[in-house]
Amino acid sequence: MTRALLPWLLIPLLTVLILVPVGFMFLGAFMSGALADPEAHLTLSKVAAVYTTLPFLRTLGSTLVIAFLVAIAATLGGVTMAWLTSRTDLPARPIMETCIIAPLFLSPFVGAIAWLVLGSPRAGLLNVIARAWFGTTGAVVNVATPSGIVLIMALYYLPYAYLTVAAALRNMDPSMEEAACVNGSGILGTALKVTLPVVRPALISAFFFIFVLACGTFAIPAVLDRASQVRFLAVDVFQASATYPIDYGTAAAIGTLLFWISVMGIAAYRFASRAARRFVTVTARGYRIRLVRLRWLRWPMAGLVGVYVVLSIVLPYLALVWSAFARAGGTIFAPVWTLANARGVLTSAEVAGATVNTLEVGLITPTLCVGLGLLIAYAVRRLRVPASNAIDYITMFSIAVPGIVFGTGVFWTYVLTPAYGTIAVLVLAFVAAYVPFAYRISDTALLQIDRALEEASLLCGAGNGRTLLRITLPLARPALLSAWIMVFIFAVREISAAVLLTSSDNVVLSVLSFNYLDFGDVPKAAVVGLLQTALLAAGVIAGRYVFRVKLSSQV
Amino acid sequence: MTHSGNIVSRRLLLGAALAAPAIIAARAQSKPGITDDLVKAAQKDGTLSYYHNSDIGPTGLWTDAFAKRFGLQMKNMRLPSYPLFDRFLNESRVGRHLADLVQITDPTLLAYANRLGFIADYTPAGGAMIPGDLKQEGIWYGLFTDPMGIGYNSKTVTPEEEKLIQTGGWNALADPRWKGRFGTATPASGGSSYAFCYMFLVTLRAQYGKPWFSKLAANAPDIYASKAPLFERLAAGEYTLMDQGSAGTLSDYYLKGAPIRWSFPAPTPIALTSQSITKNAPHPAAARLFQEWSTTAEGQAEWLKYSIAGATRPDVVDPRHAGKLDWFKEPWFHEPTEFYTAYLKDEAFADPKKPIIAEWNEIFNYQSGKKG
Numbered sequence: 001m002t003r004a005l006l007p008w009l010l011i012p013l014l015t016v017l018i019l020v021p022v023g024f025m026f027l028g029a030f031m032s033g034a035l036a037d038p039e040a041h042l043t044l045s046k047v048a049a050v051y052t053t054l055p056f057l058r059t060l061g062s063t064l065v066i067a068f069l070v071a072i073a074a075t076l077g078g079v080t081m082a083w084l085t086s087r088t089d090l091p092a093r094p095i096m097e098t099c100i101i102a103p104l105f106l107s108p109f110v111g112a113i114a115w116l117v118l119g120s121p122r123a124g125l126l127n128v129i130a131r132a133w134f135g136t137t138g139a140v141v142n143v144a145t146p147s148g149i150v151l152i153m154a155l156y157y158l159p160y161a162y163l164t165v166a167a168a169l170r171n172m173d174p175s176m177e178e179a180a181c182v183n184g185s186g187i188l189g190t191a192l193k194v195t196l197p198v199v200r201p202a203l204i205s206a207f208f209f210i211f212v213l214a215c216g217t218f219a220i221p222a223v224l225d226r227a228s229q230v231r232f233l234a235v236d237v238f239q240a241s242a243t244y245p246i247d248y249g250t251a252a253a254i255g256t257l258l259f260w261i262s263v264m265g266i267a268a269y270r271f272a273s274r275a276a277r278r279f280v281t282v283t284a285r286g287y288r289i290r291l292v293r294l295r296w297l298r299w300p301m302a303g304l305v306g307v308y309v310v311l312s313i314v315l316p317y318l319a320l321v322w323s324a325f326a327r328a329g330g331t332i333f334a335p336v337w338t339l340a341n342a343r344g345v346l347t348s349a350e351v352a353g354a355t356v357n358t359l360e361v362g363l364i365t366p367t368l369c370v371g372l373g374l375l376i377a378y379a380v381r382r383l384r385v386p387a388s389n390a391i392d393y394i395t396m397f398s399i400a401v402p403g404i405v406f407g408t409g410v411f412w413t414y415v416l417t418p419a420y421g422t423i424a425v426l427v428l429a430f431v432a433a434y435v436p437f438a439y440r441i442s443d444t445a446l447l448q449i450d451r452a453l454e455e456a457s458l459l460c461g462a463g464n465g466r467t468l469l470r471i472t473l474p475l476a477r478p479a480l481l482s483a484w485i486m487v488f489i490f491a492v493r494e495i496s497a498a499v500l501l502t503s504s505d506n507v508v509l510s511v512l513s514f515n516y517l518d519f520g521d522v523p524k525a526a527v528v529g530l531l532q533t534a535l536l537a538a539g540v541i542a543g544r545y546v547f548r549v550k551l552s553s554q555v
Numbered sequence: 556m557t558h559s560g561n562i563v564s565r566r567l568l569l570g571a572a573l574a575a576p577a578i579i580a581a582r583a584q585s586k587p588g589i590t591d592d593l594v595k596a597a598q599k600d601g602t603l604s605y606y607h608n609s610d611i612g613p614t615g616l617w618t619d620a621f622a623k624r625f626g627l628q629m630k631n632m633r634l635p636s637y638p639l640f641d642r643f644l645n646e647s648r649v650g651r652h653l654a655d656l657v658q659i660t661d662p663t664l665l666a667y668a669n670r671l672g673f674i675a676d677y678t679p680a681g682g683a684m685i686p687g688d689l690k691q692e693g694i695w696y697g698l699f700t701d702p703m704g705i706g707y708n709s710k711t712v713t714p715e716e717e718k719l720i721q722t723g724g725w726n727a728l729a730d731p732r733w734k735g736r737f738g739t740a741t742p743a744s745g746g747s748s749y750a751f752c753y754m755f756l757v758t759l760r761a762q763y764g765k766p767w768f769s770k771l772a773a774n775a776p777d778i779y780a781s782k783a784p785l786f787e788r789l790a791a792g793e794y795t796l797m798d799q800g801s802a803g804t805l806s807d808y809y810l811k812g813a814p815i816r817w818s819f820p821a822p823t824p825i826a827l828t829s830q831s832i833t834k835n836a837p838h839p840a841a842a843r844l845f846q847e848w849s850t851t852a853e854g855q856a857e858w859l860k861y862s863i864a865g866a867t868r869p870d871v872v873d874p875r876h877a878g879k880l881d882w883f884k885e886p887w888f889h890e891p892t893e894f895y896t897a898y899l900k901d902e903a904f905a906d907p908k909k910p911i912i913a914e915w916n917e918i919f920n921y922q923s924g925k926k927g
Contacts, residue, residue: 034641036648123791239780243743244637244909328790329812336812350615350631415651503653504604504630512611515633519610520787520804 003464006379007387013372014394017432021409022401025259028252028408035248035412046249050257060257062231066150066221067214073154075207077308078161079199083191084301086169087177089291091298096305097166101159103312105536107493107510108156110529112223113517114316115152117323117526119143125319125332132333143224149232153220155312157213161206168202169195177292187292205272212265216258216402218496223517233258234402241408241500248408255405262400270396317533323526341523350512351528358492358508358535360423365430366438366487370480372431373438378468381446382454396436403496406433411500421503429497434490438483445479446472485543492536509535588680588847594625596840602628603841606643607658608636608745609828613861620857621848627841635781636745640664643833647673652835655842658698661746662829663905665695675832677843681850684868688896689827697827697899698849699803699864702891703751704819706800708792709887711736717816720796721887724820725755725763728798729770736795737774740782741921743912747826748782751799753904754824754895756911765918771798772919790815801826803864809882810863819891827899828864 024035029047033040050056084090085097103111118126121139130140142148176198180190196203218234225235233254240251294301322332330336345351376395380388398406410429411420419425449472457467473480495510502511509532516525597603603622607614611633618629634642636659643657647668657665668674669691676693689697705728707720719727728737742752755763777794779785786804789797790813800817808815830849836842848854855866859873866873875881882888898904915921 034645034648036645038648117791120788120791120793123788123793242635242638243741243780244745244749244912245743245907246637246641327812328808329814344612348612348615349619350611411645415646415649420651421653502632502634504632507632515611518635518781518783520783520785521610521612522787524612 003383003385006375006383006385007391010376010379010385010391011387011394014376014391016413017428017435018394018398020413021406021429021432022259022397024409024412025252025255025401025405028248028412029256031249031252033249034246043249046247046253047256050250050253056236056254056257059231059233059236062146063215063233063258064261066146066153066230066232067211069150070153070157070214071207071211073150074157074210075161075203077154077158078163078206079165079196079203081158081305081308082162082166082169083195084305086166087174087195087292088294088301089298090294090305091302096302099309099313100162100305102309103156104159104489105533105540106156106313106316107219107495107513107529107532108153108217109219109223109493109495109510110320110513110525110532111156111312111316112152112220113323113513113522113525113529114319115143115148116223117319117522118315119148125322126315128332144230146230149221149224149230152224153214153217155308156220157210158308158312160210160213161203164206164209165199165202168199181292187294187297190292201272205269208265208269208272212262212269212399215261215265218402218404234404237402237404241404251408252405255402255408258402258405259400262402266396266400317530320526320529323522324530328523342527345524345527346531350507351509351531354507354509354512354528355531355535357423357426357506358510358532361426361430361508362488362492362535362539364423364427365434365491366484368427368431369435369438369487370442370484372435373440373483374442374468374473374476374480376435376439377442377446378464378472381443382451382472383464395439398432399436403433403494404500407497407500410497421505423506425501426498426506426508429501430487430491430494433494433497434487437490438487441479441483441486442476445476449475481543485540488539488543489536492532492539588851589844593840593844593847597838597844598626600627600838600841602630603838603845604630604632604653604655604836605658605845606632606634606639606654606656608634608639608660609658610862613858616861617858621845621854624848625844627844636660637743640668644668644671644673647671647833647835650835652833652837654833655836655838656830656832656845658828658830659746660826660828661749662691662695662697662827662899664746664907665829665831666691666905667907668831669694673834675834675836675839675842677832677846679843679847679850681847681852681854681868684852684870685850686867686869688899689867690829695829695831696846696850697829697867698855699828699858699862700867701747701801701803701826701828701864702819702823702894703747703798703826704800704802704805704817704823704891705796705798706786706789706805706815706817707796708789708794708814709816710814711792711795716795717887721818721889725767727820728796729767729774731770731774733796734774737771737776738779738785738788738794738797739771739776740779740785740799741912741919742915743909744779744781747801747824748799749909749912750826750898750904751824752915753898753901753911754822756914757903758895758898758901759822765914768915768918776919778919778921803862806863806882816885816887818887819889821891822893822895823891824895824898827867827896 028035030042030044031040032043081100085093090096118124119141121127121142121144124141126141127139130136143152176194177190180194185193216234218238221230221232222235222238237251237254240247324341325337327336327338376391379385380392407429410425414420414425414428419428454467454471457471462470493510495514498508498511499514509528513525513528516528605618614631618631622629640659643654646653665674674694678693679696682690682692682696685696705720719730740748742749755767782799785797786808788794790808802817805815805817830846832842832846852868852871855868855871859866876883
């Protein structure tokens with residue numbers, strides 16, 4: 001494959017995968033009805049309503065505030081955890097590290113179900129226990145509030161900040177910290193005055209990345225805020241597409257609004273990422289990491305990580321187990337256990353089919369994503385093909401579109417093709433949605449590989465394709481495998497687009513749990529959630545111990 | 556619009572049912588519609604694609620029973636009522652015909668789809684046994700009925716409050732004591748919610764209307780965009796009571812041991828699960844066979860094995876009802892005395908713009924899918 005031909009392959013491919021669905025979203029925003037409705041006509045009314053009227057602007061404000069707070073909380077938490085596990089003598093660091101990224105294995109949708117069971121104001125298990133043990137009267141925990149939603153979203157986005165900042169911290173030369181210590185600076189002083197400025201680009205990058213993800217999040221506010229007390233744009237998109245009269249125009253118009261917000265967030269993210277990578281490349285050299293001694297703070301800091309683990313993993317899983325196996329009518333103090341829900345779910349043909357579909361999507365999507373991501377990174381970074389900037393931008397486009405709106409665009413893109421209604425349409429949607437992640441990880445990996453190795457291959461007569469396969473690919477293997485695992489996690493958990501593209505032939509576990517919850521069947525949704533987690537854990541454990549992939553070292 | 560013209564006497568629906576044998580061995584009755592030729596043609600189709608909005612568990616068991624009986628493969632797709640209908644509409648409009656049958660709880664939308672030319676004209680033999688107001692001959696057939704009342708959590712009410720719920724009629728909902736203890740769903744959430752609100756805002760406007768709903772709104776209910784999760788929260792004790800309480804779902808929670816009870820003030824709106832064959836069904840014979848079977852006593856009795864909603868055929872009676880089992884034996888349980896189904900024949904109800912949603916949103920200060 002020559003340098004000149006690659007753009008002719010990549011640009012049409014990315015156009016169909018990403019630009020056409022995004023284009024349908026913009027077209028839909030200017031239509032009075034569904035695209036196929038013969039009575040629908042072009043209009044500015046939907047866009048005008050969304051961009052200029054008070055209800056939507058209030059919701060926009062609320063979304064921005066919530067996403068900002070989530071990004072701040074998750075980034076601060078992630079930075080703290082990353083510093084503790086990367087640069088200090090925190091006890092049991094490998095276990096702590098695994099625990100901190102463990103929330104990635106729990107679908108945010110399922111995690112939200114768990115927190116609904118734990119933190120509803122009256123019937124939430126935590127409030128029931130508080131009333132019984134401490135005689136409290138009001139709600140001690142209420143997840144159905146703006147602060148509750150911010151907290152739960154932050155819990156599940158914290159690993160993203162952790163992964164970004166931990167990688168930067170690991171690559172940081174510790175001599176600067178040592179110099180600060182020698183000159184009398186304490187632990188906090190060194191962390192704030194030396195470490196923090198050095199990782200600032202990674203931190204800013206993590207902040208904007210989480211901000212963009214939070215703006216487009218649908219599952220957590222939709223599940224927790226069943227009574228619609230909190231305004232959130234992505235939830236409005238879902239309601240416009242799910243309640244009567246179904247209003248695709250408004251849904252698409254809100255989608256375009258989210259798109260512009262995300263584009264700005266991504267621009268800031270890319271700027272910070274570039275700065276972060278420049279920093280890492282310049283300072284990457286041989287050194288011995290000397291850990292900061294926490295002294296008396298060692299165990300309190302371990303306790304801090306423990307609190308996070310309890311809130312993000314232990315309590316939600318206990319709630320899921322409670323929901324799945326406790327009979328209705330029992331109490332937390334006198335439970336009546338039952339296997340009926342688990343038996344009912346695990347023996348049903350729907351779950352068997354959905355499990356197979358989930359595995360298919362979970363295996364094919366990351367494989368295609370990583371292949372495409374690497375090809376794009378190689379074309380843009382190494383070959384510097386014509387239109388590199390365009391390819392780079394188009395690849396990152398889908399991050400800017402909320403999954404639920406992107407799913408609508410994918411529907412119109414493929415409805416008349418054989419892929420529609422099959423696993424293939426889910427794979428196409430997910431590849432488009434997650435190729436930016438695979439691309440960024442591949443890109444970072446290429447940056448870390450000395451070009452001289454590839455140049456030696458080329459000088460010895462190998463072509464670009466052979467060099468990619470024989471030199472670059474093996475060297476980038478650890479990063480690519482970790483990208484594979486990351487996209488595997490996303491694909492198994494994905495719900496927003498999957499709900500819009502579901503059919504009788506391609507139901508996946510996330511859609512099944514959504515359908516159970518839509519019928520108020522929390523126990524069965526919990527069983528499916530646990531099953532989904534088992535699949536994710538199996539995939540990640542296989543990656544960790546069979547392929548030696550360390551997720552936290554490559555992002 | 557008059558009240559009297561819209562209320563169907565309970566006798567009309569359940570009288571015949573009580574007079575009939577508990578469950579009729581139905582194969583003989585179903586045979587006229589289920590011919591050997593139809594079965595063979597359906598088996599040649601091989602597969603049936605069923606778009607539905609019902610609970611996936613019971614529906615899966617029910618359709619499996621059909622598939623085993625006739626040697627077909629079922630492909631079920633479940634979405635909430637309106638997204639499901641919209642999906643079917645969009646697919647039909649672009650000529651992507653995947654659904655053989657569509658089943659939702661707003662039959663007026665099926666009539667609307669018929670006007671657009673997307674519904675097949677087919678009259679199953681069993682359709683003759685379904686009361687006239689629960690079908691539109693040749694277009695859609697009501698299969699199951701689900702009365703809607705007031706659901707409440709028996710652990711969170713006092714005896715006096717329970718008495719109010721059981722005897723106070725619909726006005727019991729307007730009592731200020733429920734402030735902060737009440738959950739409801741927007742009429743935009745689905746066909747049954749819309750039918751419920753339609754009765755008060757249109758059919759019984761003179762008696763209830765805006766003033767009554769304003770009292771409900773004054774109790775600051777939590778408003779759900781989908782009704783189903785509200786049942787779960789009621790069972791968990793998050794709310795004391797809810798309106799639009801579908802008996803099928805409430806009784807399901809009762810059977811699971813949840814502290815759930817309910818009352819049926821008069822008139823009691825009925826949600827009707829209805830089914831149509833699509834005009835361009837990819838498996839037309841299989842679709843006809845399924846509708847034939849669904850409208851037989853056998854098919855409807857099979858449904859009652861897995862679900863609690865009532866059958867539309869008067870000759871199919873829930874064995875729990877006949878044997879005074881489960882909630883039928885409870886002292887708090889009282890049968891509904893009169894049903895409200897006339898919305899099914901009300902042209903204004905079928906208005907696809909669903910104008911009462913806007914009025915309801917205004918009363919509850921609920922805008923753009925959000926509380927104002």
